[in-house]
Amino acid sequence: MENQQETLVSRNRRIILFPFPFQGHINPMLQLANLLYSKGFSITILHTNFNTPKISNYPHFTFISILDNDPEDERFSKSSLINFAPNFIFKQDGADVLRKELELLLALEKDELVSCLITDAFWHFTQSVADSLNLPRLVLRTSSLYSTIIFSSIPLLDDRGYFTLDDSHLEEQVSEFPLLKVKDILKIGIKSDKDPYAELLSEMIKQTKASSGIIWNSFKELEETELERVQHDFPVQSFLIPFPKYLTSSSSSLLDQDQTVIHWLDQQSTESVLYVSFGSISQVDEKEFLEIAHGLVNSKQPFLWVVRPGFVKGSTWLESLPDEFLGEKGRVVKWAPQQEVLAHEATGAFWTHSGWNSTLESVCESVAMICSPFRGDQSLDARYMSDVLRVGVYLENGFERGEISSAIKRVMVDEEGKEIRERVRVLKQKADVSLMKGGSSNESMESLVDYISSLQVSVLEF
Structure with missing residues (x-):
């Protein structure tokens, strides 16, 4: 500042x-x-x-x-x-x-x-x-x-x-x-x-x-x-x-944050990691959870996935995942220091529930978004980010592994992703300037x- x-x-x-x-x-x-x-x-x-x-x-x-x-x-x-x-x-x-x-x-x-x-x-x-x-x-x-x-x-x-x-x-x-x-x-x-x-x-x-x-x-x-x-x-x-x-x-997080993710990010290439977190109260059923998992793996991009205990209805944590799921590209944690993750140079995009705090934090750290809203104002934020500011891709039709992997590649690999990242970079610059005298x-x-x-x-x- x-x-x-x-x-x-x-x-x-x-x-x-x-x-x-x-x-x-x-x-x-x-x-x-x-x-x-x-x-x-x-x-x-x-x-x-x-x-x-x-x-x-x-x-x-x-x-x-x-x-x-x-x-x-x-x-x-x-x-x-x-x-x-x-x-x-x-x-x-x-x-x-x-x-x-x-x-x-x-x-x-x-x-x-x-x-x-x-x-x-x-x-x-x-x-x-x-x-x-x-x-x-x-x-x-x-x-x-x-x-x-x-x-x-x-x-x-x-x-x-x-x-x-x-x-x-x-x-x-x-x-x-x-x-x-x-x-x-x-x-x-x-x-x-x-x-x-x-x-x-x-x-x-x-x-x-x-x-x-x-x-x-x-x-x-x-x-x-x-x-x-x-x-x-x-x-x-x-x-x-x-x-x-x-x-x-x-300091205001209600859940304990896994600080070791920063060391893991330090070992990844610049803008190579997809950060995935759907907030503190959202839930999915087991079928949706597995579609998310397969979509992440099929994208072949490194990812850091926050799976809060209770995120999957009827499960304690990761019981639904196959033992061999993570492999070398993925890491799953219960909670993460989100702003520090978004600020890390290894983070290339943020798959988010489009809660306003997460959305604003992503903009302020110049991180492109994939938007999967659940309820309330989240669908409105997702539409605004994707269609007005054009700094994200909106997954409008729920969780389907093919659409998920396609959206990840659009943001992380394709030319479209470069354009999105440039637009969010300009927004971050405007935020920075807004703080100056x-x-x-x-x-x-x-x-x-x-x-x-x-x-x-x-x-x-x-």
């Missing part, structure tokens, strides 16, 4: 942050927390005991567990969190618990002014709590600007009947968003605007618009065509900051610090 004059505030202002308890949400929140700490703010992290952050890695923060502290309270049970049920957002129950915790914090912080609350966008009930305490709330949006625009349009898409179309329409374009195909919309996982996930997204959008500002894990030059629409639809302050360009997410991300970071410092909090008597 370019050396530059840092804007610092005196450490008498505290920020309270509340991440959503999944890896893809915890990583950017703790990256943001570290950035704000480096600017002089004191940091308090609220967290659930489900997927507790690795507190020992952050001795400079204050951590407070909230919501699921009582194991007998089924409202905040682990199953509610995992199943993404309506109770996941806890509604009024969660609001009452959070309000009591914040009242206590505000009463205790006599020597430090609490500037604001920053929550993940999914914690939509926190807006009403913040309003009741006269506490400004900023939102961290951990997905792309483009996917947020689409999520805002779910009532329109439902009204037009897209969520109920059958398989005969999968390849048709979505007339309201010509970039997308019907199958991209269906992969979001919504049946109508009345199902729990749709209601969650609706409340998330509504309360994000009611917030004091939005922090995006992105940079202007990456999604410039979407920025004007977002600023129109969300008439609050927006700050675009690509966290992977400032900090790695290694006067660059879009640098100015956004400084504006965020100034904005938080200017927020006026009315102190209530408790």
Whole structure:
């Protein structure tokens, strides 16, 4: 990162942050927390005991567990969190618990002014709590600007009947968003605007618009065509900051990372290895798993494959693989230090589930992508990377060994791959420039610090 004059505030202002308890949400929140700490703010992290952050890695923060502290309270049970049920957002129950915790914090912080609350966008009930305490709330949006625009349009898409179309329409374009195909919309996982996930997204959008500002894990030059629409639809302050360009997410990993993969990569040729990882919660069945395996072997390219325990439904780890599978070209690990792998000169491409953190990390390290989305915003990210920015190949039809090996060769061997790598290299350069003095991300970071410092909090008597 370019050396530059840092804007610092005196450490008498505290920020309270509340991440959503999944890896893809915890990583950017703790990256943001570290950035704000480096600017002089004191940091308090609220967290659930489900997927507790690795507190020992952050001795400079204050951590407070909230919501699921009582194991007998089924409202905040682990199953509610995992199943993404309506109770996941806890509604009024969660609001009452959070309000009591914040009242206590505000009463205790006599020597430090609490500037604001920053929550993940999914914690939509926190807006009403913040309003009741006269506490400004900023939102961290951990997905792309483009996917947020689409999520805002779910009532329109439902009204037009897209969520109920059958398989005969999968390849048709979505007339309201010509970039997308019907199958991209269906992969979001919504049946109508009345199902729990749709209601969650609706409340998330509504309360994000009611917030004091939005922090995006992105940079202007990456999604410039979407920025004007977002600023129109969300008439609050927006700050675009690509966290992977400032900090790695290694310290916030919930799983133990296999650091020996770096030594293995050191022994491989430049841009020769395909890195494969489908994130922290995606799952496949045994048939899909074997198709992936055969596709990797048939491509005849070296690969580093992250197979998280539980990735294969009904299996502990690698029971389905033939003993002779790996050979000399492949290595399988349970978890890897992803940003370090992507930054390694031996990594030539990234086969990803197209979660936004992974997508942005790939762009920031100039690594071409093969995209295999599973759910939610991932299909939207995959389409944007493949068809708008053209820095990846989209495996649109699931896992079939022939299509897999063909896609790998397109990116790793063919002339098309060279063109893709050049385009992603240009994006990385734009990200690098954005961090320099006067660059879009640098100015956004400084504006965020100034904005938080200017927020006026009315102190209530408790």
